[in-house]
Amino acid sequence: MKILAGLFLIVGLSAAALAADNPEWAYPVTPPLGALDNVVMKTAPGSTKQYTQAQIEDSFNPPDWFPDDHPPMPEIVAHGGQRPAGRACAQCHLTSGDGHPESAGLSGLPAAYIVRQMAAFKNGERIAGRAGVMIAMAKVLSDDEVKAAATYFSGLTPTPGYNKVIETETVAKSYIGAGGMRFIAPDGGAEPIGERIIVLPQNATEAQLRDPHFGFIDYVPPGSIAKGEALATTGGDGTTMRCAICHGPNLTGLGEVPSIVGRAGTSIFRQLNDMQSGARKGPWVELMKGVVAKLTQSDMIALAAYLESRNP
Ligand code: HEC
Numbered sequence: 001m002k003i004l005a006g007l008f009l010i011v012g013l014s015a016a017a018l019a020a021d022n023p024e025w026a027y028p029v030t031p032p033l034g035a036l037d038n039v040v041m042k043t044a045p046g047s048t049k050q051y052t053q054a055q056i057e058d059s060f061n062p063p064d065w066f067p068d069d070h071p072p073m074p075e076i077v078a079h080g081g082q083r084p085a086g087r088a089c090a091q092c093h094l095t096s097g098d099g100h101p102e103s104a105g106l107s108g109l110p111a112a113y114i115v116r117q118m119a120a121f122k123n124g125e126r127i128a129g130r131a132g133v134m135i136a137m138a139k140v141l142s143d144d145e146v147k148a149a150a151t152y153f154s155g156l157t158p159t160p161g162y163n164k165v166i167e168t169e170t171v172a173k174s175y176i177g178a179g180g181m182r183f184i185a186p187d188g189g190a191e192p193i194g195e196r197i198i199v200l201p202q203n204a205t206e207a208q209l210r211d212p213h214f215g216f217i218d219y220v221p222p223g224s225i226a227k228g229e230a231l232a233t234t235g236g237d238g239t240t241m242r243c244a245i246c247h248g249p250n251l252t253g254l255g256e257v258p259s260i261v262g263r264a265g266t267s268i269f270r271q272l273n274d275m276q277s278g279a280r281k282g283p284w285v286e287l288m289k290g291v292v293a294k295l296t297q298s299d300m301i302a303l304a305a306y307l308e309s310r311n312p
Pocket residue numbers: 076077087088089090091092093102103104105106109113114115117118129130131133134137141146149150258267270271
């Protein structure tokens with residue numbers, strides 16, 4: 001009994017420690033959505049489609065504003081699978097695969113890598129943080145559905161300029177709204193950036209429409225990009241390892257190792273932090289152990305900023 005109680009204590013403590021290391025700015029918690037309007041038809045610039053906000057938030061039939069922009073979507077990407085957990089990938093990762101910062105960009109990632117992540121969500125190698133929805137989904141998808149989604153997203157090309165990074169001392173006051181996204185506070189005002197990445201939509205209206213033509217801006221502390229470049233290209237005197245060794249000369253990926261450039265800074269920060277805390281593990285993540293072990297959260301912000309500043 002005593003041993004068992006001790007075990008629970010250890011497990012309980014480590015869970016608390018994990019949560020403490022997950023800063024709120026990187027792990028946004030979506031507030032409850034009120035009733036969605038299902039009357040007013042909305043449209044995105046350049047699109048011939050119209051949807052109500054309720055249709056835009058439909059997990060099994062999300063908007064496809066620009067059908068000519070992308071190849072035909074497999075059923076799982078466009079309409080999902082087994083309900084209620086098996087939602088349509090395009091809802092959060094968009095038809096373009098560029099994603100929203102509170103999820104992840106998937107466009108152009110190696111298919112084998114995407115398949116491996118779905119397995120990791122399913123088998124407990126990637127645990128909650130921002131991963132809850134993916135864990136539930138991975139448990140109900142068939143191997144064929146995973147394969148179809150992986151093939152679709154790996155065939156897409158990340159959109160240059162979708163994720164932008166700006167160094168700043170101060171940033172507009174903001175709040176977390178629908179979709180786990182940050183929006184500028186209605187009362188205005190500014191606040192110090194501190195040791196944070198604050199991500200705001202390039203166009204708040206379009207972000208709420210899930211329009212894939214409008215991306216995001218990550219505001220980061222001054223000096224982040226140069227600091228991140230030094231760490232990434234030299235390893236910073238043993239603080240980390242040179243990223244190019246495994247992610248390829250332009251960091252756009254090598255074999256089954258994913259591209260890490262041009263991607264949302266908060267999403268990259270979460271991965272580094274999760275790999276350090278153990279919330280993301282597995283045989284391939286072992287290769288990242290030596291990379292993340294000594295990084296401070298400020299180092300992770302710098303790396304995320306530098307990587308995002310590079311072309312995808
Ligand atoms: C309701 C929103 C939502 C839907 C729908 C969704 N995802 Fe995700 N996805 C997320 C979030 C949030 C994350 C980030 C998890 C994290 O940071 O740990 C994510 C992460 C991922 C990743 C990991 C990316 C990486 O490089 O680490 C993969 C792969 C992925 N999703 C695939 C899919 C596939 C395939 C589908 C459709 C079957 C899908 N997702 C549907 C929200 C969603």
